[in-house]
Amino acid sequence: MILRRMLSVVLLAAFGAAVIPFQISLAAHAKAAQLRSTALNLELRERIGQMGFLAALSGFRSPLAAFLWIEAHSAWENTEWGRMAGIFNTVTTLQPRSLLYWDMAAWHMAWNASVAAMQDEKQPSEALRIRAQRQYFNLGRDFLERGIKNNPDRYQLYLQLGVLLRDKLEDHSAAVDAFLRASEFPDAPPYCRRFAGYEMAKIPGREREAYEFLKALYQQGEKQRLPTLVNLLRQMEKKLDIPASERVDNP
Amino acid sequence: MKSLQGTWAIGRNTFTELVRMKVFYFLLIFALLIIGNSAFVSKFSFQEQFQMLKDISLGAMSVFSSLLAILATANFLPKDMEDRTIYTILAKPVPRFSYLLGKLLGILLLLALSILLMTGLFLLVLWLQERGVLTETRAQLQGAPAEELQTALKEVAAATFNANLLPGIAIIFVKSALLASLTLFLSTFASSGLFAILMSVAIYFIGHLQATAREYWLSGMDIHWWARVLAAVVALIFPDLQAFNFVDDVIAGVAVPTGLFLETMALGGLYVAVYFFLAAMVFAGREL
Numbered sequence: 001m002i003l004r005r006m007l008s009v010v011l012l013a014a015f016g017a018a019v020i021p022f023q024i025s026l027a028a029h030a031k032a033a034q035l036r037s038t039a040l041n042l043e044l045r046e047r048i049g050q051m052g053f054l055a056a057l058s059g060f061r062s063p064l065a066a067f068l069w070i071e072a073h074s075a076w077e078n079t080e081w082g083r084m085a086g087i088f089n090t091v092t093t094l095q096p097r098s099l100l101y102w103d104m105a106a107w108h109m110a111w112n113a114s115v116a117a118m119q120d121e122k123q124p125s126e127a128l129r130i131r132a133q134r135q136y137f138n139l140g141r142d143f144l145e146r147g148i149k150n151n152p153d154r155y156q157l158y159l160q161l162g163v164l165l166r167d168k169l170e171d172h173s174a175a176v177d178a179f180l181r182a183s184e185f186p187d188a189p190p191y192c193r194r195f196a197g198y199e200m201a202k203i204p205g206r207e208r209e210a211y212e213f214l215k216a217l218y219q220q221g222e223k224q225r226l227p228t229l230v231n232l233l234r235q236m237e238k239k240l241d242i243p244a245s246e247r248v249d250n251p
Numbered sequence: 252m253k254s255l256q257g258t259w260a261i262g263r264n265t266f267t268e269l270v271r272m273k274v275f276y277f278l279l280i281f282a283l284l285i286i287g288n289s290a291f292v293s294k295f296s297f298q299e300q301f302q303m304l305k306d307i308s309l310g311a312m313s314v315f316s317s318l319l320a321i322l323a324t325a326n327f328l329p330k331d332m333e334d335r336t337i338y339t340i341l342a343k344p345v346p347r348f349s350y351l352l353g354k355l356l357g358i359l360l361l362l363a364l365s366i367l368l369m370t371g372l373f374l375l376v377l378w379l380q381e382r383g384v385l386t387e388t389r390a391q392l393q394g395a396p397a398e399e400l401q402t403a404l405k406e407v408a409a410a411t412f413n414a415n416l417l418p419g420i421a422i423i424f425v426k427s428a429l430l431a432s433l434t435l436f437l438s439t440f441a442s443s444g445l446f447a448i449l450m451s452v453a454i455y456f457i458g459h460l461q462a463t464a465r466e467y468w469l470s471g472m473d474i475h476w477w478a479r480v481l482a483a484v485v486a487l488i489f490p491d492l493q494a495f496n497f498v499d500d501v502i503a504g505v506a507v508p509t510g511l512f513l514e515t516m517a518l519g520g521l522y523v524a525v526y527f528f529l530a531a532m533v534f535a536g537r538e539l
Contacts, residue, residue, distance in 0.1 A: 063307055063311070
């Protein structure tokens with residue numbers, strides 16, 4: 001009996017050795033498919049505690065992220081923006097492939113926390129309020145950029161980054177790049193290219209390029225001929241003094 | 252053929268015995284968990300609600316199936332010996348191998364049925380929630396252009412059921428089958444069910460670190476000899492349970508490539524077969 005037990009352990013080790021190349025190849029395939037890319041390191045261990053880390057290690061990252069998300073919601077209700085940012089960092093570390101968490105974290109920071117910072121009655125200095133607001137905008141941008149690094153194969157976060165750059169940071173050039181990058185994905189909605197065109201039109205010195213870009217979209221057919229696009233083209237034709245023969249037709 | 256019939260009969264009996272032990276009551280807890288979760292998160296956006304439903308449901312499915320695999324398997328041999336039923340069975344022309352295979356088959360049947368039921372329940376709640384959100388969206392966008400409505404409805408549908416969830420659920424089953432087979436192996440030389448449970452739980456946690464230990468062992472880093480030996484022991488003896496952790500990524504909407512899915516299923520099948528073979532080998536020499 002003891003001999004059999006010992007033999008079973010030896011056989012188990014032999015099987016373990018034989019299966020290692022297969023395990024390594026499987027891990028490489030998973031990495032190539034961007035699966036199991038969560039960085040379970042000491043920093044995360046400090047943030048989520050021992051039990052949380054144990055749960056994350058044991059394959060329960062997603063329920064843990066969901067519970068923390070509920071906690072972040074409570075922090076939002078109490079307008080604890082700093083705590084929220086910390087929880088969002090943990091949640092996005094636990095579930096780096098979930099677009100929703102990156103997107104919502106960026107939205108809370110750039111839209112909600114930034115407005116709260118501007119309306120902070122405890123801060124009499126407007127300059128400091130504006131500074132805090134910018135910091136939250138940049139925090140939102142940082143979430144989206146880190147989200148893109150973890151999900152370079154999906155358009156959604158590029159699009160959201162474009163929206164943030166357009167509406168909050170008013171960096172039109174960077175917004176054009178983000179919208180164009182989003183539009184390169186086959187499943188991206190057609191408005192990504194239109195948004196890129198609208199932003200390009202706001203950049204001094206690129207009006208002619210923007211006009212050609214928007215005109216090309218207009219010529220793609222009825223689906224692109226939305227009132228915003230047509231009105232913008234009309235305004236640009238006047239501004240750039242485009243000859244009547246080259247102007248787009250009235251829709 | 253007779254041996255196969257015997258194995259099947261033991262498998263059926265094992266399954267019936269487990270059902271009589273009211274193990275399906277945990278489904279009630281699962282149902283309460285996902286329905287309760289749905290009510291609790293109603294203040295969130297619909298995307299958040301769906302995400303959380305998937306997070307909690309698949310996480311709970313993974314916990315319950317792993318627990319069920321370990322707890323149901325660990326007690327069989329010690330209990331059969333205590334009740335002396337094992338002697339009645341083995342006194343008949345039933346090889347020990349068939350007895351063990353029948354036990355594993357019964358447990359695998361139970362695991363498959365449990366996961367199917369949990370999947371059904373999860374999909375039902377997801378579908379009901381989706382229907383609610385779709386109706387709400389249609390009402391909100393009444394009079395809006397058809398294209399806008401279609402885009403909104405598409406967005407709702409994209410946040411709910413995703414075919415990628417199914418391979419994730421299949422891998423949960425394979426992982427629990429692996430744990431059942433491993434626990435069966437441990438119970439062949441365990442003196443009590445408690446020992447097999449504790450060992451299996453410990454292996455469950457260590458198994459999730461096997462990939463780290465393997466990398467550490469094979470990295471060629473300058474480490475103490477004893478650390479290298481320890482890492483080698485973990486890498487060689489314990490199963491790589493991280494290889495079966497796709498569910499978190501699947502929930503996030505990431506597709507598991509077919510090749511990788513099949514390879515993972517094959518690795519799981521291999522572990523089940525090897526642990527069963529070792530269990531049969533040890534059990535064949537055990538004095539009863």
